[in-house]
Amino acid sequence: MNARERIVTTVNGRRYEREVEPRMLLTDFLRRELGLTGTHVGCEHGVCGACTVIVDGHSARACLCFAVQAHGSEIRTVEGLGTADALSDLQEAFRKHHALQCGFCTPGMLMTCVDVLEKYPLADEHEIREALSGNLCRCTGYEHIVRAVAEVANKRRSERA
Amino acid sequence: MTDPTLLDRVTKDPGEAGEMRPRSVGARVRRLEDPRLLSGRARFTDDLEPRNCVHVAFRRSDHAHARILSVDVSEASAMPGVVAVCTAADLEGIVGPIRATSRMKDYFATSMHPLARDKVRYVGEPVVAVLAENRYLAEDALELINIEYDVLEPLVDPEAALADGAPLLHEEAPSNVIASRTFARGEIDAAMAEAEIRVSGRFRMRRKTPLAMENRACVAEWDAGRRALTLTSTTQIPGIVRDALAELLEMPGHSVRVVAPDVGGGFGGKGSLYGEEVALAALSRKLELPLKWTSDRLEDLISTSQGFDELVEAELGLTRDGAIMALNADVIGDIGAYSIYPWTGVMEPVQVVSFMPGPYRVPVYRGHVRAVSTCKAPTGPYRGVGRPISTFVMERLMDMAAERLGLDPVELRLRNLVRAEEFPYRVASGIVWDRSSFVESLEAACEAVDYAALRREQAVARAEGRLLGIGIATYAELTGIGSRISAAPGMPINTGTESATVRIDSTGAVTANFGIASHGQGLETTLAQVLADELGARLEDIRVLHGDSSLVAHGTGTYASRSAVLAGGAGTLSARAVKDKVLRVAAHLLEASVEDLVAHDGFVHVRGANRNVSFREIAKANYSDMGRLPKELREDLSSTKTYDPFFGTATAATHVAVVEVDPETYQVSLRRFLVAEDCGRIINPMIVDGQVHGAVAQGIGAALYEEVVYDATGQMVTASLADYVVPAAGEVPRIDIVHLEAELPSTVGGFRGMGEGGTIGAPAAIANALSDALSPFGVAVCDLPATPERIFRLIENAGKAKASA
Structure with a gap:
């Protein structure tokens, strides 16, 4: 159990080298080893989506990954989006539309949105709701999140056009 | 059937933050807590x-x-x-x-x-x-x-736990019933015997867990x-x-x-x-x-404390004209293993009987409740506390009565709702309703959905064999309750007051200490909005501190739809006292009289003259720059005030749900959902909308999905999020909201509490819509959540009953 593995990962553009127990979850690695506590843990069984991060370009549940699986990977977490005084357009849209209340699911929700906004047109409300269906939010009833995502999706589509 | 463009979004698009506005209260101010939460820089436990x-x-x-x-x-x-x-x-x-x-x-x-x-x-x-x-x-x-x-031997079934000879969960207790209470007004048996129409049912709400994401x-x-x-x-x-x-x-x-x-969220849990x-x-x-x-x-x-676990047998008696004569309810509340601190396990089931008459004139009432301990997690407050069940039961009875009388459900409600001239109205259980939009919310909801057109669309759908239903729920709740009413019966702690300290420091910045504890409600923003207006300060000059017992001498926290009313009131009173001090100092600095001064955006101006002084300069003159003020004028620019709304106030709303049931799978789709609500003066419309959406989503969960299941041995079999199902984005429809600000209550600021209402109205509206949708089968929904399996059994049993008849 205690034999440690050396892993090298890049998180938000910064390279980290650490020795970890093979059983350490990626969530604990990010939160405890690297101090990146923006990634939250809601269920530890892959349902709620609060721990969503982007691993090599795809959203992933950090609670279902071992840190050692991230060896050689490039990871993006919420800390890699905008900062408190310079939010990204997605974060800004969340704020404008009041798409967060307690803010606990928000980092995972944002990382899912980052992923789906890059991959899908999200042209209507139904598509947006489908895209968000792997992330639970208990505060907002999703309505304002849908509006925020729709605004960013429209903007991205018109930028591409 | 519903064209989403039919009803234009009642809510308007958010405006830009930081707009120059004479008043902050009422504006869609972007939340001050958001930057840290959005950037992953917040600090959770x-x-x-x-x-x-x-x-x-x-x-x-x-x-x-x-x-x-x-x-x-x-x-x-x-x-x-x-x-x-x-x-x-x-x-x-x-x-x-x-x-x-x-x-x-x-x-x-x-x-x-x-x-x-x-x-x-x-x-x-x-x-x-x-x-x-x-x-x-x-x-x-x-x-x-x-x-x-x-x-x-495990005690799982609350009715079995009541039986003579049931093993005792707490051996030192006389029985498994930790408390029982009866509310009565008038002679129930006589009134019920006189009633020309009687409807009754056995209703069940299944246990929920609040499920905060953190x-x-x-x-x-x-x-x-x-x-x-x-x-x-x-x-x-x-x-x-x-x-x-x-x-x-x-x-x-x-x-x-x-x-x-x-x-990360609480919801009572x-x-x-x-x-x-x-x-x-x-x-x-x-x-x-x-x-x-x-x-x-x-x-x-x-x-974590669970909630909403009641079994209710209730009967409603009416005249042939549809006037309510009597209501009789027997409630068994399954409180779980322990009576939770400080609320007791009795709070939830007692609220079921005390709120059962709802917003209606019920002349004769008897409500009896027993709180029973069983081998389950303790129950505690969960968003709505008791009222989701009382509203579910009463609103089902109203629809059942309307059907028997051949009246439209809206018409029956209009005949019985407490009317504007009857406030303050004393409910049979002792609650006093403050003036609130009972009738107005029902009328506004019907107008917003075009109720008559909806019924016509339903007739067309039915002719096509579709199972489409419309459900209405009107309810009232007490919010922002003061020291006159205990949040839980006989509780030895005071939840009826809150205090605030507002302080301008030597840099001119405003810090406000509160005893409440915001956990998603956005109170750092809404309380700052209230203070900004009262002081004439800028939002960015104000920091609201909360969630720390060291901030105030006495404070309790955030629950029971109280913080905007109580903390808003305390903050207002403190800010007014501080502003008086600020103006006194400013008057000296500006060589003007206090009556000629006006404060806004962090400056005190002399009316009609081009002279002003900033809060920062005022603070400097008062605290640091000795010699600018005579000694006797210098004072601490701070004030602590306590606010007690005493009775508190009432909040009312009407919910309308339109559902469609798949005749093959019995899957329920919500076609439309509308809330017409009156929360008094709105501090931040965006936040009010968010509270309504979130609470309705939880009400949808309670009505259709969420159920804590214990098996016969007392093992919880819904102990993962794969088994305890809460609504995701696809299960929640767009929710339309109509805000009414009929007449402001007498609370300081005119605020009513509003955080829980969505969870109170939605289960009842959905149960009524489902019963309406399933009426061709002659069945009625009395057991929530109405999962496809429950609907299937309901229809199967009705078919069997018909076949054997």
């Missing part, structure tokens, strides 16, 4: 890790009901990395059991030990605490603990030098926890500080005192170690 922190894991009971014969911790204690293994014996003499007392007659206060002693009473009850160098090791060591149990956690730090304790906890009630710990640990309040940092908090506090002091515990989702599901 589990983000905290003191140096040399020791991690705690709890070994919990595997049995619903058992006597603890022995606990062998020797192997666990010997495991490398384990610091200590503690049982009830280690807490003996240093901390007593948690008891929620009450002045209620014949109430039995259970004793809940932070670590179970002698007996376990539900699966998930903490028995042993393992302290280790990290959470992984602590959880490893749990496996090495051997507990020998003598398994007792699991419960706490960190206890004992300062051995100062002999002081700080508990950081995922709590809604830091003030109540501080007072309770001070008492349980026999420490003065100045040496116990309870901090609720950023908290973080609104009670927990054994884990007490155990960590006591062990941190005893062992002189910083301790941290973070629960996982399994622990949260099995041990």
Whole structure:
């Protein structure tokens, strides 16, 4: 159990080298080893989506990954989006539309949105709701999140056009 | 059937923040707490890790009901990395059991030990605490603990627990009923016998869990030098926890500080005192170690307070004209294993009977309630508390009566709602309704959905064989209640007041300390909006502090739709007193009289003259720049005020649900949902909308998906998020909202509380819509959640009944 593995990962553009127990979850690695506590843990069984991060370009549940699986990977977490005084357009849209209340699911929700906004047109409300269906939010009833995502999706589509 | 463009969004698009507005209250101000939450820079309890922190894991009971014969911790204690293994014996003499007392007659206060002693009473009850160098090791060591149990008969069914000869869960109690109460006005039997029309039913709401996205956690730090304790906890009630710990640990309040940092939702589930908090506090002091515990989702599901578990038999009697004559209700509340602190297990079921008559004129009423203990997690407050069930029952009865009378459900409601000229109206159970939009909300909702057109569309759909239904629920709730009314019956703590300290410091910045604890409500923003207007300060010059027992002498927290009303009121009173001081100083600096001064945007101006002075200069002149003010004019630019709304106020709303049931799978789709509500003066419309959306989503969960299931042995079989299903984005429709500001209540600021209403109205509206949709089968929904399986059985049983008739 205690034999440690050396892993090298890049998180938000910064390279980290650490020795970890093979059983350490990626969530604990990010939160405890690297101090990146923006990634939250809601269920530890892959349902709620609060721990969503982007691993090599795809959203992933950090609670279902071992840190050692991230060896050689490039990871993006919420800390890699905008900062408190310079939010990204997605974060800004969340704020404008009041798409967060307690803010606990928000980092995972944002990382899912980052992923789906890059991959899908999200042209209507139904598509947006489908895209968000792997992330639970208990505060907002999703309505304002849908509006925020729709605004960013429209903007991205018109930028591409 | 519903074209989404039919009804234009009633809510408007958010405007730009920072707009120059004469008033902040009423504006869609962007939240001040958002930047840290959006950027991953917030600080939640589990983000905290003191140096040399020791991690705690709890070994919990595997049995619903058992006597603890022995606990062998020797192997666990010997495991490398384990610091200590503690049982009830280690807490003996240093901390007593948690008891929620009450002045209620014949109430039995259970004793809940932070670590179970002698007996376990539900699966998930903490028995042993393992302290280790990290959470992984602590959880490893749990496996090495051997507990020998003598398994007792589990009490799972609340009706069986009531029966004579049922085993006692608490042997020192006279029975498993911890309290019973009757509310009565008039002669129920005579009135019911006189009623020309009677409708009745047996209604059931199945147990829910609040399910905040953040699991419960706490960190206890004992300062051995100062002999002081700080508990950081995922709590809604830091003030109540501080007072309770001070008492349980026999420490003065100045040496116990309870901090609720950023908290990831509560909904009532973080609104009670927990054994884990007490155990960590006591062990941190005893062992002189910083301790941290973070629960996982399994622990949260099995041990966080649950709610809404009632069985109701009710009958409504009316005249042939549709006037309500009498209401009779018998309620059994399944409170779980312990009576929770401080609310007691009686609060929820008693609210069911006290609110059962709803917003209607009910001349004769009898409501009887029994709170029964069973081998399940304790129940506590959950968004809506009792009223989701009372509204479900009453609104179902209203629809059943309308059907019998051949009246439209809207018409029957209009005939019975308390009307504007009747306020204040005393309900048969003793509640007094303050003026609120009872009739107006129903009328506004019908107008917004074009009710007549909806019924026509329904007729067309029915002709096509589609199962489409329309459901209405009108309700009222008490919010922002003051000291006159106890939040829970006979409770020995005061939840009716809040205080605030508003202070302008030597830099001219405004800091406001509150006893409330915002955990998603956005109170850092809304309270700042209120203060900005009162002081004439800019939003960015104000910081609202909350969620820390050291901020105020007495405060409780955020629950029961109270914070905007109580903290808003206290903040307003304090700000007014501070502003008087500011103007006195400004008058001297500007050589003008106070009456000629006006403050806005952080400056005091002389009306009609081009002279002003900033708050910053005022503060400097007052505190630092000696010589600018005569000594007797210098004063502390701060004020502390307490606000007590005494009775509090009422909030009313009407919900309209349109559902369609798939005739093959019985899957329910929500085609439309509308809320017309009156929360008095709106501080921030965006936040009010968000509260309505979120609460309705929880009401949708309660109506269609969510159910905590215990099997016959008392094992919880819904102990993961794959089994306990809450709505995701696809299960919640667009929710339309109509805001009414009919007549402002007499609270300071004219605010009404509004955080819980969505969960109160939605289950009833959906149950009515489902019953309407399924009326071709002659069935009615009386059991929530109405899962496809329940609907299937309902229709099957109706078919069988018809066949055998």
